[in-house]
Amino acid sequence: MALINVKTKEVQIKIVYYGPGRGGKTTNLEYINKTYREQIKTEMVSLKTQDDRTLFFDFLPFDVGQIKGFDVTIQLYTVPGQVKYNATRRLVLRGVDGIVFVADVQKDQRKKNIDSLNQLYENLGTYNLDLFKMPLVMQYNKIDLKKNNIPIIPSKIMQKDLNINLRAPAFEASALKGGNVIPTLKRIISMTLASIQDQLF
Amino acid sequence: MLNQSQLDAIDQAIIENLITEGIDHVIYMDMAGNTIAKHDNGSNSLDSTAFAALAAGNFAAVDAMAKLVGESEFSLLFHKGEKSSIHFSKVNDDTLLIAMFNKDISLGLVRLKVAQTIEQIDKILATD
Numbered sequence: 001m002a003l004i005n006v007k008t009k010e011v012q013i014k015i016v017y018y019g020p021g022r023g024g025k026t027t028n029l030e031y032i033n034k035t036y037r038e039q040i041k042t043e044m045v046s047l048k049t050q051d052d053r054t055l056f057f058d059f060l061p062f063d064v065g066q067i068k069g070f071d072v073t074i075q076l077y078t079v080p081g082q083v084k085y086n087a088t089r090r091l092v093l094r095g096v097d098g099i100v101f102v103a104d105v106q107k108d109q110r111k112k113n114i115d116s117l118n119q120l121y122e123n124l125g126t127y128n129l130d131l132f133k134m135p136l137v138m139q140y141n142k143i144d145l146k147k148n149n150i151p152i153i154p155s156k157i158m159q160k161d162l163n164i165n166l167r168a169p170a171f172e173a174s175a176l177k178g179g180n181v182i183p184t185l186k187r188i189i190s191m192t193l194a195s196i197q198d199q200l201f
Numbered sequence: 202m203l204n205q206s207q208l209d210a211i212d213q214a215i216i217e218n219l220i221t222e223g224i225d226h227v228i229y230m231d232m233a234g235n236t237i238a239k240h241d242n243g244s245n246s247l248d249s250t251a252f253a254a255l256a257a258g259n260f261a262a263v264d265a266m267a268k269l270v271g272e273s274e275f276s277l278l279f280h281k282g283e284k285s286s287i288h289f290s291k292v293n294d295d296t297l298l299i300a301m302f303n304k305d306i307s308l309g310l311v312r313l314k315v316a317q318t319i320e321q322i323d324k325i326l327a328t329d
Contacts, residue, residue, distance in 0.1 A: 003235035089304040095233020
Protein backbone atom coordinates (compact mmCIF):
# COMPACT_ATOMS: atom_id res chain seq x y z
CA MET A 1 0.00 0.00 0.00
CA ALA A 2 1.26 3.46 -0.85
CA LEU A 3 2.77 5.33 2.04
CA ILE A 4 1.21 8.74 2.55
CA ASN A 5 2.94 11.00 5.05
CA VAL A 6 0.71 13.90 6.04
CA LYS A 7 3.49 15.61 7.94
CA THR A 8 6.20 15.73 5.29
CA LYS A 9 3.58 15.81 2.51
CA GLU A 10 5.13 12.86 0.75
CA VAL A 11 3.60 9.93 -1.09
CA GLN A 12 5.69 6.84 -1.81
CA ILE A 13 4.37 4.43 -4.39
CA LYS A 14 5.74 0.96 -5.12
CA ILE A 15 5.57 -0.41 -8.65
CA VAL A 16 6.94 -3.89 -9.34
CA TYR A 17 8.10 -5.22 -12.71
CA TYR A 18 7.22 -8.90 -12.68
CA GLY A 19 7.70 -11.66 -15.24
CA PRO A 20 9.69 -14.72 -16.30
CA GLY A 21 13.49 -14.85 -16.19
CA ARG A 22 15.44 -13.06 -18.92
CA GLY A 23 12.26 -11.27 -19.99
CA GLY A 24 13.66 -7.73 -19.79
CA LYS A 25 12.50 -6.41 -16.41
CA THR A 26 15.93 -5.11 -15.41
CA THR A 27 16.45 -3.77 -18.94
CA ASN A 28 13.25 -1.71 -18.55
CA LEU A 29 14.61 -0.14 -15.37
CA GLU A 30 18.04 0.47 -16.89
CA TYR A 31 16.45 2.31 -19.81
CA ILE A 32 14.30 4.42 -17.45
CA ASN A 33 17.38 5.18 -15.33
CA LYS A 34 19.28 6.32 -18.44
CA THR A 35 16.41 8.38 -19.84
CA TYR A 36 15.45 10.20 -16.64
CA ARG A 37 18.93 10.40 -15.15
CA GLU A 38 18.48 14.07 -14.25
CA GLN A 39 15.30 13.49 -12.28
CA ILE A 40 16.73 10.56 -10.37
CA LYS A 41 18.71 11.61 -7.35
CA THR A 42 20.13 8.24 -6.46
CA GLU A 43 21.91 5.38 -8.14
CA MET A 44 19.94 2.36 -9.28
CA VAL A 45 20.44 -0.49 -6.83
CA SER A 46 20.85 -3.96 -8.30
CA LEU A 47 21.26 -7.10 -6.24
CA LYS A 48 22.50 -9.57 -8.79
CA THR A 49 24.50 -12.73 -9.23
CA GLN A 50 27.98 -12.78 -10.76
CA ASP A 51 26.52 -13.53 -14.17
CA ASP A 52 24.29 -10.46 -13.99
CA ARG A 53 21.02 -12.17 -13.19
CA THR A 54 18.78 -10.44 -10.67
CA LEU A 55 19.19 -12.21 -7.33
CA PHE A 56 16.83 -10.21 -5.14
CA PHE A 57 15.64 -7.03 -6.83
CA ASP A 58 16.59 -3.89 -8.73
CA PHE A 59 15.46 -0.63 -7.20
CA LEU A 60 15.04 2.76 -8.82
CA PRO A 61 13.28 5.66 -7.09
CA PHE A 62 12.29 8.83 -8.90
CA ASP A 63 10.23 11.92 -8.24
CA VAL A 64 7.27 12.76 -10.41
CA GLY A 65 6.67 16.18 -8.88
CA GLN A 66 3.77 17.41 -6.81
CA ILE A 67 0.16 16.34 -6.84
CA LYS A 68 -2.19 18.45 -4.73
CA GLY A 69 0.68 19.59 -2.54
CA PHE A 70 2.15 16.12 -2.00
CA ASP A 71 5.61 15.21 -3.32
CA VAL A 72 5.17 11.92 -5.13
CA THR A 73 8.03 9.44 -5.31
CA ILE A 74 7.69 6.36 -7.46
CA GLN A 75 9.77 3.39 -6.39
CA LEU A 76 10.36 0.90 -9.16
CA TYR A 77 11.34 -2.66 -8.27
CA THR A 78 12.01 -5.75 -10.32
CA VAL A 79 11.81 -9.31 -9.07
CA PRO A 80 14.22 -12.14 -9.91
CA GLY A 81 12.64 -14.05 -12.76
CA GLN A 82 14.20 -17.48 -12.35
CA VAL A 83 11.76 -20.12 -11.16
CA LYS A 84 13.76 -21.06 -8.05
CA TYR A 85 13.60 -17.57 -6.56
CA ASN A 86 9.90 -17.48 -5.77
CA ALA A 87 10.44 -16.81 -2.07
CA THR A 88 12.27 -13.58 -2.87
CA ARG A 89 9.72 -12.65 -5.55
CA ARG A 90 7.03 -12.85 -2.92
CA LEU A 91 9.04 -10.65 -0.53
CA VAL A 92 9.45 -7.91 -3.13
CA LEU A 93 5.68 -7.85 -3.74
CA ARG A 94 4.99 -6.76 -0.19
CA GLY A 95 3.19 -3.42 -0.22
CA VAL A 96 2.96 -3.26 -4.03
CA ASP A 97 0.70 -0.59 -5.55
CA GLY A 98 1.03 -1.37 -9.26
CA ILE A 99 2.47 -4.09 -11.47
CA VAL A 100 4.02 -4.23 -14.93
CA PHE A 101 4.03 -7.78 -16.22
CA VAL A 102 6.93 -8.13 -18.65
CA ALA A 103 6.31 -11.14 -20.89
CA ASP A 104 8.78 -12.54 -23.40
CA VAL A 105 7.38 -12.91 -26.93
CA GLN A 106 9.84 -15.59 -28.01
CA LYS A 107 7.96 -18.69 -29.05
CA ASP A 108 9.74 -21.04 -26.66
CA GLN A 109 8.90 -18.78 -23.71
CA ARG A 110 5.13 -19.16 -24.05
CA LYS A 111 4.66 -21.55 -21.14
CA LYS A 112 7.03 -19.59 -18.88
CA ASN A 113 4.95 -16.44 -19.36
CA ILE A 114 1.76 -18.22 -18.37
CA ASP A 115 3.37 -19.96 -15.38
CA SER A 116 4.86 -16.68 -14.17
CA LEU A 117 1.51 -14.87 -14.39
CA ASN A 118 -0.23 -17.68 -12.50
CA GLN A 119 2.42 -17.52 -9.81
CA LEU A 120 2.01 -13.74 -9.58
CA TYR A 121 -1.69 -14.28 -8.90
CA GLU A 122 -0.86 -16.78 -6.16
CA ASN A 123 1.90 -14.65 -4.62
CA LEU A 124 -0.38 -11.62 -4.39
CA GLY A 125 -2.94 -13.86 -2.71
CA THR A 126 -0.54 -14.40 0.20
CA TYR A 127 -0.87 -10.66 0.91
CA ASN A 128 -4.64 -10.76 0.36
CA LEU A 129 -4.21 -8.80 -2.85
CA ASP A 130 -6.17 -9.56 -5.98
CA LEU A 131 -4.45 -9.26 -9.35
CA PHE A 132 -7.81 -8.42 -10.92
CA LYS A 133 -8.13 -5.34 -8.72
CA MET A 134 -4.48 -4.27 -8.94
CA PRO A 135 -3.29 -1.57 -11.40
CA LEU A 136 -1.62 -3.72 -14.06
CA VAL A 137 0.04 -3.10 -17.42
CA MET A 138 1.10 -5.90 -19.76
CA GLN A 139 4.28 -5.53 -21.76
CA TYR A 140 5.07 -7.95 -24.58
CA ASN A 141 8.80 -7.51 -24.80
CA LYS A 142 11.48 -8.36 -27.39
CA ILE A 143 9.21 -7.61 -30.33
CA ASP A 144 12.34 -6.46 -32.22
CA LEU A 145 13.55 -10.07 -32.46
CA LYS A 146 11.14 -10.57 -35.32
CA LYS A 147 13.58 -8.69 -37.53
CA ASN A 148 16.26 -11.26 -36.75
CA ASN A 149 13.96 -14.06 -37.89
CA ILE A 150 13.56 -15.42 -34.38
CA PRO A 151 10.11 -16.98 -34.07
CA ILE A 152 7.87 -14.83 -31.89
CA ILE A 153 4.32 -15.13 -30.61
CA PRO A 154 1.93 -12.67 -32.26
CA SER A 155 0.38 -10.16 -29.87
CA LYS A 156 -3.06 -11.59 -30.52
CA ILE A 157 -1.95 -14.91 -29.05
CA MET A 158 -0.13 -13.15 -26.18
CA GLN A 159 -3.38 -11.35 -25.37
CA LYS A 160 -5.29 -14.61 -25.47
CA ASP A 161 -2.73 -16.39 -23.28
CA LEU A 162 -2.31 -13.73 -20.63
CA ASN A 163 -4.81 -10.95 -20.89
CA ILE A 164 -8.15 -12.38 -21.95
CA ASN A 165 -9.61 -12.14 -18.45
CA LEU A 166 -7.43 -9.42 -16.94
CA ARG A 167 -8.04 -6.96 -19.80
CA ALA A 168 -5.11 -4.80 -18.76
CA PRO A 169 -3.59 -2.22 -21.12
CA ALA A 170 -0.87 -3.94 -23.19
CA PHE A 171 2.21 -2.67 -25.02
CA GLU A 172 4.49 -4.32 -27.53
CA ALA A 173 7.99 -3.32 -26.52
CA SER A 174 11.68 -3.70 -27.14
CA ALA A 175 13.22 -2.75 -23.83
CA LEU A 176 16.81 -2.99 -25.04
CA LYS A 177 16.29 -0.09 -27.47
CA GLY A 178 13.69 1.59 -25.29
CA GLY A 179 10.72 0.93 -27.54
CA ASN A 180 7.53 1.55 -25.54
CA VAL A 181 9.39 1.42 -22.21
CA ILE A 182 8.36 4.95 -21.30
CA PRO A 183 4.72 4.60 -22.47
CA THR A 184 4.46 1.45 -20.31
CA LEU A 185 5.87 3.36 -17.33
CA LYS A 186 3.60 6.36 -17.84
CA ARG A 187 0.57 4.16 -18.10
CA ILE A 188 1.26 2.22 -14.91
CA ILE A 189 2.02 5.44 -13.01
CA SER A 190 -1.22 7.07 -14.08
CA MET A 191 -3.24 3.94 -13.26
CA THR A 192 -1.57 3.57 -9.86
CA LEU A 193 -2.03 7.22 -8.99
CA ALA A 194 -5.70 6.98 -9.95
CA SER A 195 -6.13 3.95 -7.71
CA ILE A 196 -4.62 5.59 -4.63
CA GLN A 197 -6.40 8.90 -5.12
CA ASP A 198 -9.25 7.83 -2.90
CA GLN A 199 -6.82 7.36 -0.02
CA LEU A 200 -5.19 10.71 -0.69
CA PHE A 201 -8.03 13.18 -0.89
CA MET B 202 -2.15 6.01 7.74
CA LEU B 203 -0.57 7.88 10.64
CA ASN B 204 -1.90 11.28 11.56
CA GLN B 205 0.06 14.45 12.09
CA SER B 206 0.21 14.24 15.88
CA GLN B 207 1.37 10.61 15.75
CA LEU B 208 4.12 11.54 13.30
CA ASP B 209 5.15 14.47 15.50
CA ALA B 210 5.30 12.23 18.55
CA ILE B 211 7.35 9.58 16.70
CA ASP B 212 9.79 12.27 15.54
CA GLN B 213 10.13 13.51 19.08
CA ALA B 214 10.71 10.01 20.50
CA ILE B 215 13.43 9.32 17.91
CA ILE B 216 15.20 12.63 18.45
CA GLU B 217 15.07 12.52 22.25
CA ASN B 218 16.05 8.90 22.71
CA LEU B 219 18.40 8.29 19.84
CA ILE B 220 19.71 11.33 17.98
CA THR B 221 20.59 13.28 21.14
CA GLU B 222 22.42 10.18 22.39
CA GLY B 223 24.76 10.46 19.42
CA ILE B 224 23.29 7.97 16.96
CA ASP B 225 24.12 9.08 13.41
CA HIS B 226 21.00 8.07 11.48
CA VAL B 227 17.62 6.70 12.45
CA ILE B 228 15.02 5.49 9.97
CA TYR B 229 11.53 4.40 10.92
CA MET B 230 10.05 2.57 7.94
CA ASP B 231 7.44 0.09 6.81
CA MET B 232 8.22 -3.43 5.61
CA ALA B 233 7.58 -2.42 2.00
CA GLY B 234 10.63 -0.16 2.12
CA ASN B 235 8.89 3.20 2.56
CA THR B 236 10.37 5.71 4.99
CA ILE B 237 7.94 6.98 7.63
CA ALA B 238 10.41 9.13 9.58
CA LYS B 239 14.12 9.77 9.23
CA HIS B 240 16.54 11.74 11.34
CA ASP B 241 20.26 12.27 11.50
CA ASN B 242 22.77 14.24 13.49
CA GLY B 243 24.35 15.77 10.38
CA SER B 244 27.60 13.83 10.74
CA ASN B 245 27.43 12.24 7.28
CA SER B 246 25.00 11.83 4.42
CA LEU B 247 23.07 8.72 3.51
CA ASP B 248 20.89 7.75 0.56
CA SER B 249 17.99 6.85 2.82
CA THR B 250 15.59 5.90 0.02
CA ALA B 251 17.81 3.14 -1.34
CA PHE B 252 18.83 2.24 2.19
CA ALA B 253 15.22 1.68 3.25
CA ALA B 254 14.53 -0.49 0.21
CA LEU B 255 17.56 -2.65 0.95
CA ALA B 256 16.80 -2.78 4.66
CA ALA B 257 13.26 -4.00 3.99
CA GLY B 258 14.64 -6.68 1.67
CA ASN B 259 17.28 -7.67 4.18
CA PHE B 260 14.82 -7.93 7.04
CA ALA B 261 12.31 -9.85 4.93
CA ALA B 262 15.00 -12.34 3.86
CA VAL B 263 16.14 -12.92 7.43
CA ASP B 264 12.51 -13.28 8.51
CA ALA B 265 12.04 -16.00 5.90
CA MET B 266 15.22 -17.70 7.14
CA ALA B 267 13.82 -17.65 10.70
CA LYS B 268 10.77 -19.55 9.51
CA LEU B 269 13.00 -22.13 7.82
CA VAL B 270 14.78 -22.88 11.10
CA GLY B 271 11.52 -23.01 13.04
CA GLU B 272 11.67 -19.57 14.67
CA SER B 273 8.63 -17.34 14.43
CA GLU B 274 10.91 -14.36 13.81
CA PHE B 275 14.33 -12.82 14.37
CA SER B 276 13.12 -9.52 15.72
CA LEU B 277 16.57 -7.94 15.95
CA LEU B 278 19.51 -7.75 13.55
CA PHE B 279 22.91 -6.22 13.99
CA HIS B 280 25.54 -5.55 11.33
CA LYS B 281 28.95 -4.58 12.63
CA GLY B 282 31.33 -2.48 10.58
CA GLU B 283 34.76 -1.06 11.21
CA LYS B 284 33.62 2.53 11.67
CA SER B 285 29.87 2.29 11.85
CA SER B 286 27.30 -0.35 12.63
CA ILE B 287 23.61 -0.86 11.97
CA HIS B 288 20.96 -2.07 14.36
CA PHE B 289 17.58 -3.25 12.99
CA SER B 290 14.64 -3.84 15.24
CA LYS B 291 11.09 -4.83 14.50
CA VAL B 292 8.52 -2.45 15.98
CA ASN B 293 5.43 -4.38 14.92
CA ASP B 294 4.39 -6.62 12.01
CA ASP B 295 4.50 -3.72 9.58
CA THR B 296 7.31 -1.45 10.71
CA LEU B 297 11.02 -1.41 11.49
CA LEU B 298 13.33 0.93 13.36
CA ILE B 299 16.90 1.21 12.10
CA ALA B 300 19.73 2.93 13.91
CA MET B 301 23.18 3.59 12.48
CA PHE B 302 25.90 4.51 14.91
CA ASN B 303 29.65 4.95 15.03
CA LYS B 304 32.23 3.12 17.10
CA ASP B 305 32.11 5.66 19.93
CA ILE B 306 28.74 4.35 21.06
CA SER B 307 28.26 0.96 22.66
CA LEU B 308 25.84 -1.59 21.28
CA GLY B 309 24.35 -1.97 24.76
CA LEU B 310 23.34 1.67 24.90
CA VAL B 311 21.84 1.49 21.41
CA ARG B 312 19.82 -1.60 22.33
CA LEU B 313 18.53 0.05 25.48
CA LYS B 314 17.60 3.29 23.75
CA VAL B 315 16.04 1.52 20.78
CA ALA B 316 13.92 -0.60 23.15
CA GLN B 317 12.70 2.53 24.91
CA THR B 318 11.90 4.21 21.60
CA ILE B 319 9.96 1.19 20.38
CA GLU B 320 7.95 1.14 23.58
CA GLN B 321 7.05 4.78 23.01
CA ILE B 322 6.22 4.24 19.33
CA ASP B 323 3.95 1.34 20.27
CA LYS B 324 2.05 3.62 22.64
CA ILE B 325 1.83 6.34 19.99
CA LEU B 326 0.48 3.87 17.40
CA ALA B 327 -2.14 2.69 19.89
CA THR B 328 -3.53 6.24 20.20
CA ASP B 329 -5.35 6.24 16.91
